[in-house]
Amino acid sequence: MEGIYGVFVFIIGSILGSFFNLCIFRIPSEESIVFPPSNCPKCKSNIKKYDLIPIISYLILRGKCRNCSEKVSIQYPLIELLTGILFTIIYLYFGFSVELFLYLVLVSVLIITSVIDINTGYIYERVSLVGIIAGVVFIVYKYISSGEMLTYILGGVAAGGIIAIIILLTNGMGWGDAEVAFLCGLFLGLSSSILMIFLSIVLGGIGASILLVFGKKSRKDAIPFAPYISIGGLIALLYGEGIVKAFLSYYGLY
Known part of the structure; x- marks a missing residue:
């Protein structure tokens, strides 16, 4: 049954991924994400429901608009596929639970925020706010169910605070990055939040180096x-506890 549920979660995730694409393209231009319905940016014709099947419709239409043959960005099926995969992974780790649905909100916010940041270099507060609200709900739930609360509050403060200090000292990031770190920290707790910041800096350094080597960015460009x-x-959400325990055990602290 777990496999069947996993397929169901993947389908739901890919459908939501289609909606996330709409958000990714419309939020930066301050368009409504509700109206008008999905349409071709060139010929403005509304996309038929049978052409909105995640991933499959893109393959059937060979990445083109049915009406005017305008090329459709490969981003559409990639985001649908990524969302389906991440939703399924989160489900397989946490099963059906209140935490699962809150984690899925977190994943959704991170997908939308990350792709908009890649495309435009901006992070929008209205998106971050959804994640922060979900994080507060998560903390309340954890307090009611297990009495835990302080570690998650500290996680948010520590993660957002570290990025804020980096911004003040180097001006190398934007305040939106602090918002994203803060909302992630609310879900992770203190130790996993510290791990998240460490991993993000390492991965960011590797990513920036690759972009510089291949000439995609210059040293003056914001990344x-x-x-x-x-x-x-x-990574911290799925493996943080194990990584932190292994690190502490290695140094005889656990």
Whole structure:
């Protein structure tokens, strides 16, 4: 049954991924994400429901608009596939639970925020706010169910605070990055938040080096950091406890 549920979660994730694409393209231009319905940016024709099947429709139409043959960005099926995969992984780790649905909100916010940051270099407060609200709900739930609360509050403060200090000292990031780190920390707790920041800095350094080597960015260009915080946050969410325990055990502290 777990396999069947996993397929179901993947399908739901890919469907939501289609909606996330809409958010990714419309939020930066301050368009409504509700109206009008999905349409071709060139010919403006509404996309038929049978052409909105995640991933499959893109393959059937060979990445083109049915009406005007305008090329459709490969981003659409990639985001649908990524969302389906991440939703399934989170489900397999946490099963059906209140935490699962809150973690899925976190993943959703990180996907939208990261891709918008890559495309535009901006992080939008209205998106971050959804994640922060979900984080507060998560903390309340954890307090009610297990009495835990302080570690998650400290996680948010520590993660957001460290990025804020880096911004003040180097001006190498934007305040939106601090928002993303803060909302991730609310879900992770203190130790996993510290791990997230460490991983994001390491991954960010590797990513920046690759972009510089291949000439995609210059030393003067801003490099989106939200994707690296997101990747670090997801790794910390899934493996943080084990990594922290292994580190402490190695040094005889656990």
